[in-house]
Amino acid sequence: MKNFLPAEYKKNEKLKINHSYLVEQFADYSKIFKEVEKVVKKGDYTLGKEVDICEKNFAKRTGAKFAISVGNGTDALLLSLKALNIGPGDEVITVPYTFVATVGSIVTAGAKPVFVDIKEDYNMDEKKIKAAITKKTKAIMPVHWAGRPCEMDKIYSIAKKHNLHVVQDSAHVIGARFRKKHLVNFGDTCTYSMHPLKNLNVWGDGGFIVTNKKVLAEKLYLIRNHGLKNRNNVEIFGYNSRLDSIQAAVANYKMKNKLDNITSKRIRNSKLLDKLLSKNSNIITVERLKYLKEVFHLYHINVKNLRTRELLQKYLIKNNVDAKVHYPIPVHLQRAAKYLKYKKGDFPVAEKMANTSLSLPVHEFIDVRHINHMTKVIFNFFEKQR
Numbered sequence: 203m204k205n206f207l208p209a210e211y212k213k214n215e216k217l218k219i220n221h222s223y224l225v226e227q228f229a230d231y232s233k234i235f236k237e238v239e240k241v242v243k244k245g246d247y248t249l250g251k252e253v254d255i256c257e258k259n260f261a262k263r264t265g266a267k268f269a270i271s272v273g274n275g276t277d278a279l280l281l282s283l284k285a286l287n288i289g290p291g292d293e294v295i296t297v298p299y300t301f302v303a304t305v306g307s308i309v310t311a312g313a314k315p316v317f318v319d320i321k322e323d324y325n326m327d328e329k330k331i332k333a334a335i336t337k338k339t340k341a342i343m344p345v346h347w348a349g350r351p352c353e354m355d356k357i358y359s360i361a362k363k364h365n366l367h368v369v370q371d372s373a374h375v376i377g378a379r380f381r382k383k384h385l386v387n388f389g390d391t392c393t394y395s396m397h398p399l400k401n402l403n404v405w406g407d408g409g410f411i412v413t414n415k416k417v418l419a420e421k422l423y424l425i426r427n428h429g430l431k432n433r434n435n436v437e438i439f440g441y442n443s444r445l446d447s448i449q450a451a452v453a454n455y456k457m458k459n460k461l462d463n464i465t466s467k468r469i470r471n472s473k474l475l476d477k478l479l480s481k482n483s484n485i486i487t488v489e490r491l492k493y494l495k496e497v498f499h500l501y502h503i504n505v506k507n508l509r510t511r512e513l514l515q516k517y518l519i520k521n522n523v524d525a526k527v528h529y530p531i532p533v534h535l536q537r538a539a540k541y542l543k544y545k546k547g548d549f550p551v552a553e554k555m556a557n558t559s560l561s562l563p564v565h566e567f568i569d570v571r572h573i574n575h576m577t578k579v580i581f582n583f584f585e586k587q588r
């Protein structure tokens with residue numbers, strides 16, 4: 203199999219409103235090159251000063267006592283599980299409506315993923331957790347989908363009652379809050395991705411684990427670097443999952459100069475879409491809750507069925523709007539998950555969302571004119587359907 207450039211990276215040059223904006227998001231690359239140059243001149247390539255600064259910045263951003271940088275968001279999940287001694291014979295409760303990395307991390311840790319359905323806000327249905335707990339359950343792994351925090355007070359209290367760990371897949375929620383609190387307060391770890399398509403992004407792969415637990419943090423600092431206490435002493439066997447100093451320099455630049463603007467533009471754009479689309483009863487949007495600060499890594503709308511979704515997506519693309527599906531097949535129905543013996547119908551909400559949801563671009567390069575255009579196209583589509 204050959205390497206391939208992910209389709210998401212490619213801008214559809216024919217479209218005016220794209221989902222992917224990788225060139226624009228690093229248009230000031232010359233400023234970042236200067237930061238990278240400093241790193242190269244110092245010969246500081248791994249776990250040096252730039253990584254230290256990045257970890258301090260990230261901890262501050264996420265309100266965490268400790269931030270451990272790692273190679274990517276998937277490793278952040280895997281290393282969290284490993285540090286919590288979760289492996290063969292254990293079960294981890296998660297959702298089937300997620301990017302495959304969530305579930306893949308549980309499987310690569312050697313544990314069994316056990317799914318519970320989501321709600322119509324795309325997040326774990328906390329009411330379904332209790333029934334999924336067995337003697338083998340060791341952790342709950344909620345996914346804060348699209349930038350919206352899960353009901354963490356409820357999930358965390360179930361976890362505490364049953365003596366379970368909580369590893370929060372926070373790949374989409376840098377900057378989000380639950381009841382004004384940082385998410386790190388509701389479990390063992392929160393894990394983040396800095397993949398180029400994420401709200402906080404670097405020039406390749408990068409990830410973070412944050413925690414308030416000192417012993418866990420110390421173990422994670424070891425595990426991500428072969429378990430090395432120093433050059434010659436190995437405390438535990440571990441991995442090589444370090445954030446490159448060059449990527450740390452990129453992340454530091456973005457945290458200092460860009461992230462607040464990225465977050466506020468996404469919120470502004472999504473709120474405007476909420477308002478405009480609420481006027482059309484053919485479109486369902488997620489009900490917003492005052493006590494959640496969402497950061498809109500994705501903006502979803504739902505329509506009544508798969509056929510309408512397909513037609514609307516085509517119509518949007520024809521009219522210059524890059525509407526995408528995240529994602530059409532939930533993980534329990536993927537071939538890789540066959541051995542878990544789930545079947546169609548097991549998670550009706552996840553399956554419904556996979557068939558009826560569409561993501562509209564809301565990134566920082568989208569403005570009011572683009573949003574008005576998207577809304578007009580959607581309204582025209584339904585007018586024509588009548």
Ligand SMILES: Cc1ncc(COP(=O)(O)O)c(C=O)c1O
Nearest residue numbers: 274275276301303304373395397
């Ligand atoms: C929900 C979720 N979890 C985990 C990941 C994995 O992150 P990474 O690509 O940095 O390994 C992603 C990345 O797309 C994601 O969307």
